[in-house]
Amino acid sequence: MDWSADKIEAFRKTLLAWYDQEGRALPWRVDHDPYHVMVSEIMLQQTQVETVKPYYARFLKQFPTAAALADAPEALVLKAWEGLGYYSRARNLQRAAQQITQEHGGVWPQTADELVKLAGIGPYTAGAIASIAFNQPEPAIDGNAFRVFARLFCIEDDITLPKTRRVFDTLIRQLIDPDRPGDFNQAIMDLGSTYMRAKDPDAAHSPVAAFDASLAANRVLDFPVKTKKKPPVVVPYYALVIYSDQGYLLVKRPKTGMLANMWMFPLIKRTDLTADTLDDARATAAKMIGHAVYLTAAGTQVVKHTFTHQQWQLTLLTAEASAFDVTDFGGRWVQAANFDELALPTVQKKLIRVAIK
DNA sequence: CAGACGTGGCC
DNA sequence: TGGCCAAGTCT
Structure with a gap:
């Protein structure tokens, strides 16, 4: 990473100013309640925003708190998840709610290291909850973050390889805004779903176009590097x-x-x-x-x-x-x-x- | 590490 | 229409 301290500061300012003006208004951004953040982040794993919206509203209505979810019959939780896919997410989410209410006495763990011990919560979700709900300077590296930073820095590492996460983690820790880590992470996701989306991106008009090495090299679509999946x-x-x-x-x-x-x-x-x-x-x-x-x-x-x-x-x-x-x-x-x-x-x-x- | 694990939208 | 993609985690 060859950015100066001044350039890093300018990037944070530019990104967050754009996010304040153009960031998406989403149901789970109304507050920073850790339960709300957890439910939305689990639902959003490998799932589109528009798909999640109705499920999120119904789920919170039916299970308003972690304690309510912990005490619910599993069949009801699964029924609420019907059609969302990756059904182990539902079982793990309820188990996480039980861990919080029972093992932690209802007091939320606030660090990524602790959050990652909860069922169904991996490094991405732990970083998302820690930064959004608890203001911890933790990266939340999802597909968007991989794509955005791979393009900004022309990172050639294959993002499908588990070891590559370390490269991005180290980079993002230097860039993340220590005052607004949650907004920083969410701004990256918004960038990744708009100007810096996978298909038909518009990097030239991105708020961080001046920081985009792939744009300067006319290689936007070369990133991120990922190997293809096997057919079913x-x-x-x-x-x-x-x-x-x-x-x-x-x-x-x-x-x-x-x-x-x-x-x-x-x-x-x-x-x-x-x-x-x-x-x-x-x-x-x-x-x-x-x-x-x-x-x-x-x-x-x-x-x-x-x-x-x-x-x-x-x-x-x-x-x-x-x-x-x-x-x-x-x-x-x-x-x-x-x-x-x-x-x-x-x-x-x-x-x-x-x-x- | 590689493979299991769902679904809906898009072209 | 079949293939690819989208806010990952577990084993």
């Missing part, structure tokens, strides 16, 4: 649509892994079958639900749903049955009219649209 792996499944006069059979997914604790039709991974025939699927289904049902292929339509790292290809198998006991494997008969009482992932809603009506 295709995973074929049978989705079992089994109905009785008691409703449809849904199962609660395991506590860990994909769509943890969410409710879905029972799934059979076709690569787990020895033969992948209809008879094999029926036998596996019978073992899974402790009851023989006569499954038939419901047409040839395949429902596709793509996650970050997997593409599910779901073939529907349907059966009508007289209601049998499903409690021993965590199943539940649910009338279609009552689906909205349970937390359902988007892929399950997609299956419902195709399979029912």
